[in-house]
Amino acid sequence: MKFLVQELLAAAAARAWPNIDIPSAPHIERTRDAGHGDFASNLAMTLTKQARRNPREIAQAIVDELSDDERIARVEIAGPGFINFFLAPAVFRATIDEILDSGDQYGRSHAGDGQKVLIEFVSANPTGPLHVGHGRGAAVGDCLARLYEATGWDVTREFYYNDAGVQIDNLAHSTQARCRGLTPDDAGWPEAGYRGEYLVAVAQAYLARETVAADDREVTGAGDAEDLAAIREFAVAWLRREQDADLRAFGVQFDVYSLESALYSEGRVAKTVDALVAAGHTYEAEGALWLRTTDYGDDKDRVMRKADGGFTYFVPDVAYHRAKWERGFARAINEQGADHHGTIARVRAGLQALDIGIPQGWPDYVLHQMVTVMRGGEEVKLSKRAGSYITLRDLIDEVGRDATRFFLIARKSDSQQTFDIDLARSQSEENPVYYIQYAHARICSVLRQLDEKHMPFERMQADYSRLESEHEQRLITVLSRFPETVVTAAEDSAVQTVPHFLREVADAFHSYYNAQKFVIEDASLRNARIALVMATRQTLANGLRLLGVSAPEQM
RNA sequence: GCGCCCGUAGCUCAGCUGGAUAGAGCACCGGCCUUCGAAGCCGGGUGUCGUAGGUUCGAAUCCUACCGGGCGCACCA
Numbered sequence: 001m002k003f004l005v006q007e008l009l010a011a012a013a014a015r016a017w018p019n020i021d022i023p024s025a026p027h028i029e030r031t032r033d034a035g036h037g038d039f040a041s042n043l044a045m046t047l048t049k050q051a052r053r054n055p056r057e058i059a060q061a062i063v064d065e066l067s068d069d070e071r072i073a074r075v076e077i078a079g080p081g082f083i084n085f086f087l088a089p090a091v092f093r094a095t096i097d098e099i100l101d102s103g104d105q106y107g108r109s110h111a112g113d114g115q116k117v118l119i120e121f122v123s124a125n126p127t128g129p130l131h132v133g134h135g136r137g138a139a140v141g142d143c144l145a146r147l148y149e150a151t152g153w154d155v156t157r158e159f160y161y162n163d164a165g166v167q168i169d170n171l172a173h174s175t176q177a178r179c180r181g182l183t184p185d186d187a188g189w190p191e192a193g194y195r196g197e198y199l200v201a202v203a204q205a206y207l208a209r210e211t212v213a214a215d216d217r218e219v220t221g222a223g224d225a226e227d228l229a230a231i232r233e234f235a236v237a238w239l240r241r242e243q244d245a246d247l248r249a250f251g252v253q254f255d256v257y258s259l260e261s262a263l264y265s266e267g268r269v270a271k272t273v274d275a276l277v278a279a280g281h282t283y284e285a286e287g288a289l290w291l292r293t294t295d296y297g298d299d300k301d302r303v304m305r306k307a308d309g310g311f312t313y314f315v316p317d318v319a320y321h322r323a324k325w326e327r328g329f330a331r332a333i334n335e336q337g338a339d340h341h342g343t344i345a346r347v348r349a350g351l352q353a354l355d356i357g358i359p360q361g362w363p364d365y366v367l368h369q370m371v372t373v374m375r376g377g378e379e380v381k382l383s384k385r386a387g388s389y390i391t392l393r394d395l396i397d398e399v400g401r402d403a404t405r406f407f408l409i410a411r412k413s414d415s416q417q418t419f420d421i422d423l424a425r426s427q428s429e430e431n432p433v434y435y436i437q438y439a440h441a442r443i444c445s446v447l448r449q450l451d452e453k454h455m456p457f458e459r460m461q462a463d464y465s466r467l468e469s470e471h472e473q474r475l476i477t478v479l480s481r482f483p484e485t486v487v488t489a490a491e492d493s494a495v496q497t498v499p500h501f502l503r504e505v506a507d508a509f510h511s512y513y514n515a516q517k518f519v520i521e522d523a524s525l526r527n528a529r530i531a532l533v534m535a536t537r538q539t540l541a542n543g544l545r546l547l548g549v550s551a552p553e554q555m
Numbered sequence: 556g557c558g559c560c561c562g563u564a565g566c567u568c569a570g571c572u573g574g575a576u577a578g579a580g581c582a583c584c585g586g587c588c589u590u591c592g593a594a595g596c597c598g599g600g601u602g603u604c605g606u607a608g609g610u611u612c613g614a615a616u617c618c619u620a621c622c623g624g625g626c627g628c629a630c631c632a
Binding site: 027029031032033036040042045048055078079080081082125162165166167260286287288289290299300302303304305306307308310312313337338339340341342343344345367369370410411412414415416418420423431432434435437438439441442445446448449450453492496497500503504507510511513514515517518519520554555 | 569578580
């Protein structure tokens with residue numbers, strides 16, 4: 001609906017002012033005040049400089065060129081030069097049919113035009129269970145993926161991890177110590193080893209020669225406490241399996257797993273270094289090989305090859321992203337914790353220095369800020385080494401998958417968040433997710449009632465013109481905003497706008513529910529109301545699906 | 556010290572590609588179940604939009620400085 005007004009306006013403006021650059025999608029917004037119509041545009045005001053006229057004159061010229069369209073009832077020029085559009089009531093009512101006809105496709109669009117986008121998220125190294133921060137990444141990343149799918153993109157969900165570095169060595173040594181029956185405070189426990197109890201189970205399974213299968217690997221324990229390489233393989237597979245299980249319980253799955261070790265074994269790291277040297281952006285100093293990332297906006301140059309001959313982690317990062325580019329992803333989004341923001345500038349700089357045509361701002365980053373967990377009125381510290389922290393699994397078990405996902409998505413990802421477990425549990429009824437799910441369940445209940453009373457829905461009988469109450473108008477208007485909400489949420493990576501929107505839908509519906517009856521004799525009115533309510537149910541279900549939250553038929 | 560993010564009602568947060576009187580929820584008070592589910596609805600008030608400047612016809616929104624909080628600033632990953 002918004003897009004319709006936008007098109008008409010752009011066309012009229014182009015006719016009125018052929019010599020001026022008119023944006024193809026001029027700024028249009030929903031009005032807050034019904035007296036200002038349904039949509040308003042400030043286009044005329046933005047053209048004052050170019051047109052050298054006052055905004056009201058410009059607006060008048062545009063309005064004069066607006067083509068007649070039965071869907072637009074009236075256009076007004078108001079205030080300093082706003083163009084206000086009043087839509088024909090039939091347009092709003094047509095939304096109901098549009099939703100019912102589209103079904104689970106309502107809200108989907110083709111803006112992405114089938115282009116490939118790679119969304120990398122979670123990417124936790126397999127050294128321990130996933131914690132709440134990973135949960136936020138999983139919720140946000142998966143929601144982004146769903147938003148991109150809904151707007152016509154060909155989405156790949158990817159998980160990148162390191163199975164061979166220093167941290168994994170540490171994991172192997174810690175597991176080996178557990179195999180030998182050591183505990184963290186014993187003599188001989190590896191320095192800075194992972195102290196978590198979870199490694200006891202890993203050690204036992206390894207010694208018992210169990211087979212573990214993660215989504216991307218399968219390993220059988222060798223049972224030999226002296227074989228560090230075998231322990232490493234086994235521990236990685238075990239923890240990957242745990243992560244996969246937790247993610248699956250959270251409703252998140254990946255299409256591709258990428259290994260840092262593969263970048264080495266496939267020669268991509270070496271190739272990247274060679275390419276950077278060949279491009280002339282490197283120099284040797286203090287025994288190390290440096291990349292002049294400052295040429296590309298980084299605040300200092302970065303070491304690529306250390307004095308000891310090893311590469312810094314920055315090199316595989318660049319090699320990895322180069323591979324993403326070469327795989328054909330003109331758009332790539334990295335969802336990660338804000339504590340990694342320092343790597344953004346240097347990864348992009350490294351990609352620029354390759355001189356292979358990668359755009360400056362590629363890839364995109366969506367960062368999420370820290371989640372502080374509160375329990376019993378106290379902050380729970382996230383210390384992996386001490387082994388005491390709230391895992392994603394704990395949260396799912398305690399507050400449920402739906403509430404956890406909803407909660408982690410409901411606020412802007414670049415704001416810090418406090419997750420109060422006690423609050424989420426004890427007041428779970430007041431959690432907004434239930435408010436929305438309840439609206440859905442309530443509608444299903446109404447439909448069941450009608451079924452029992454043998455009042456089947458007959459769309460041909462519905463007279464939408466009888467949906468005149470304020471509640472009905474408001475509900476229809478809110479529902480009509482869904483498609484543009486999805487587009488904007490995807491474009492801006494603003495996942496929190498979806499839960500917000502759903503809150504409004506539920507709000508409009510609950511008010512309506514309390515004000516009007518649906519099980520009534522008057523068939524033309526009844527069917528119209530049922531149509532509206534069914535459209536509401538569909539919109540709620542589609543919106544909840546974007547969040548990965550269930551839409552229950554009863555609660 | 557440098558960089559990034561945040562600072563909106565008592566609390567938790569929307570709104571931020573500038574727009575017409577700044578919005579929700581929670582909490583608090585008072586109503587509403589013989590009628591489609593009260594996990595609901597209706598009514599009641601709350602703001603120096605961190606501070607100070609600047610740009611603009613117009614600033615919570617953009618710019619600058621400062622204050623406060625968080626996170627980064629390795630030849631660790």
